Amino acid sequence: MVTDIETFQEALTASGLPPVRSGRHDQGEFRAGIVSRDLGSLKVIELVTPEGECFRDARSSRSADEEWWQIELMVRGRARVEQGRGAADLGPTDLVLVDPARPVRFASSASTHVSILVPRKELRLRAGDAARLAGVRIMGDRGPGALVSSLARDMVRSLSGFRVGQAERSAAAVIELISVTLEAQLGGEARPGPDEELRARILGYIEARLSDRELAPAVLASAHHISVRRLHRLFEDQPASVAALIRRRRLERCRADLARGDRTVTAVAARWGFADPAYFSRLFTATYGYNPMALKSGNRAPDVKAPAAGAGEDGGHRNPER
Numbered sequence: 001m002v003t004d005i006e007t008f009q010e011a012l013t014a015s016g017l018p019p020v021r022s023g024r025h026d027q028g029e030f031r032a033g034i035v036s037r038d039l040g041s042l043k044v045i046e047l048v049t050p051e052g053e054c055f056r057d058a059r060s061s062r063s064a065d066e067e068w069w070q071i072e073l074m075v076r077g078r079a080r081v082e083q084g085r086g087a088a089d090l091g092p093t094d095l096v097l098v099d100p101a102r103p104v105r106f107a108s109s110a111s112t113h114v115s116i117l118v119p120r121k122e123l124r125l126r127a128g129d130a131a132r133l134a135g136v137r138i139m140g141d142r143g144p145g146a147l148v149s150s151l152a153r154d155m156v157r158s159l160s161g162f163r164v165g166q167a168e169r170s171a172a173a174v175i176e177l178i179s180v181t182l183e184a185q186l187g188g189e190a191r192p193g194p195d196e197e198l199r200a201r202i203l204g205y206i207e208a209r210l211s212d213r214e215l216a217p218a219v220l221a222s223a224h225h226i227s228v229r230r231l232h233r234l235f236e237d238q239p240a241s242v243a244a245l246i247r248r249r250r251l252e253r254c255r256a257d258l259a260r261g262d263r264t265v266t267a268v269a270a271r272w273g274f275a276d277p278a279y280f281s282r283l284f285t286a287t288y289g290y291n292p293m294a295l296k297s298g299n300r301a302p303d304v305k306a307p308a309a310g311a312g313e314d315g316g317h318r319n320p321e322r
Contacts, residue, residue, distance in 0.1 A: 001033050001048075008032045016043045017115060018065045018100040020054040037159040040171025043068075043117040046075075046156040055105040065100040068117045069125065071178060072096045073140065073152045077111025086135020093140030093149045097133045097182065104135070114152045121239035122175050125182065133182055144181040151177070164295070165256030198224065199234050202242075210250055213273045217242050250274065251287055258295045265292045 005022050008030075013019055015036035033048035072081065074090045081088045081096050083104040088096040098104055100117075125133070140149030151174065162170065202220055209215050220242060221231040235242050250272045257268045266277045269292075274280035285291045 001031055005030055008034070012047075015045045016117060017045055018056060018062065018068075018070070019060050020056045020106070021060060022052070022054050035156050037156050038167075039155070039159050039162065039174070040168040041119050041122060042171045042174060043115075044152075044155045044159065045115045045117075046112065047115065048112050049108060049110070051108065051110050053105070053107040055103070056100075057103050061101055061103075067120055068100050069120055069123050069130075070098040070100050071116040071118065071148070071152070072098055073114045073116070073149055075112040075114060075153055077109040077113075079106060079108035079111060079113065081106055081135055083135035084131060086133075088135055088137035090137060093146070095138040095140050095145055095149060095152075095181070096135065097130075097138070099130060099134050102134070114156065116152060116155075116174075116178070118175055118178060122172075123179055123182075124238075129182075129186055133185060136185065138181060138185050144177060144184050148174075148177055148181050164259035168252065168256060195234055198226075199238075202231070202234070203245075206242075206246060206249065210246070210253060211272055213275055215246060215273060247283070251284060254280070254284065254292070255288065255295065258292055261296055265296060268292075 009019070009022070011034045015034060030050055032050060034045065036043065036045040038044070072079075072090075073095050074092050076092060079090045081090065081098065081104065083098060083102060088094070090096060138145045140146055155174075202224060205220065205223060206215065217228050217231055221228045224231075231242060235245070238245075240248060253272045254268050254274070257263055257271065258265065263271070265281065269277050269280040274283075281292055288295075
């Protein structure tokens with residue numbers, strides 16, 4: 001348990017949470033606690049805080065905060081979260097979406113709450129949807145919000161014993177559930193446009209055929225009866241190009257298989273569309289910061305880099321335009 005604000009703020013920064021500035025706290029009675037865990041690409045932080053206020057203004061913002069969305073869940077106590085035009089009054093089980101890159105103000109009773117940091121590249125929200133959702137109460141006692149709320153309450157205490165592949169797949173499931181919850185909050189306004197529907201079909205096609213060595217932009221375009229130029233335009237406002245997405249998903253599948261340790265590096269590479277083992281090894285090392293054999297032998301570096309979107313954008317092939 002932490003007994004002063006300065007130490008607590010340092011612990012918050014170390015956990016990965018965006019920094020906040022103290023507004024109103026009683027220094028003589030300050031007692032707080034923090035527990036943080038990682039699950040794949042997610043950061044999960046449980047906070048026990050006294051009654052008080054804190055805020056984040058433009059001076060507190062960091063460029064790194066633009067990489068995340070923040071989901072706040074109340075476990076015990078009550079809180080008010082203000083961001084943009086939204087003001088959420090939260091009770092136990094309630095949730096709220098916070099944009100870490102924008103000013104926000106928190107005021108709460110003595111409380112326990114859980115913060116989940118989700119990479120923006122994995123929880124894709126349109127700017128207009130994010131603006132409507134930020135600072136708006138999401139009830140955690142019904143619908144998909146209840147599932148997220150129930151899961152988040154226990155996550156910090158149960159995140160142990162996961163292998164790399166298990167952690168990544170579990171994180172993907174949590175992110176999908178959060179996405180469903182946010183879409184439900186938007187209601188009828190969340191209907192996707194034609195481009196989004198086509199992009200979703202293409203993404204499903206990619207996932208189902210990652211092991212096909214011939215999978216490439218030209219093949220995708222032909223399968224969906226559009227030109228390669230049209231295909232690239234569909235993904236020009238996305239975090240990664242089509243070829244980079246194929247490459248990243250193949251590498252993620254390879255990393256999960258290698259972590260299980262029951263296949264050779266060459267066999268895993270071939271299974272997911274990499275015909276050249278040497279090229280695969282170089283690409284894997286450049287992406288994650290350690291070579292495939294290190295992961296297979298359990299000697300990988302403790303800090304795993306996220307897949308880079310720029311290098312090797314051929315999805316396992318040398319020519320990304322074919």
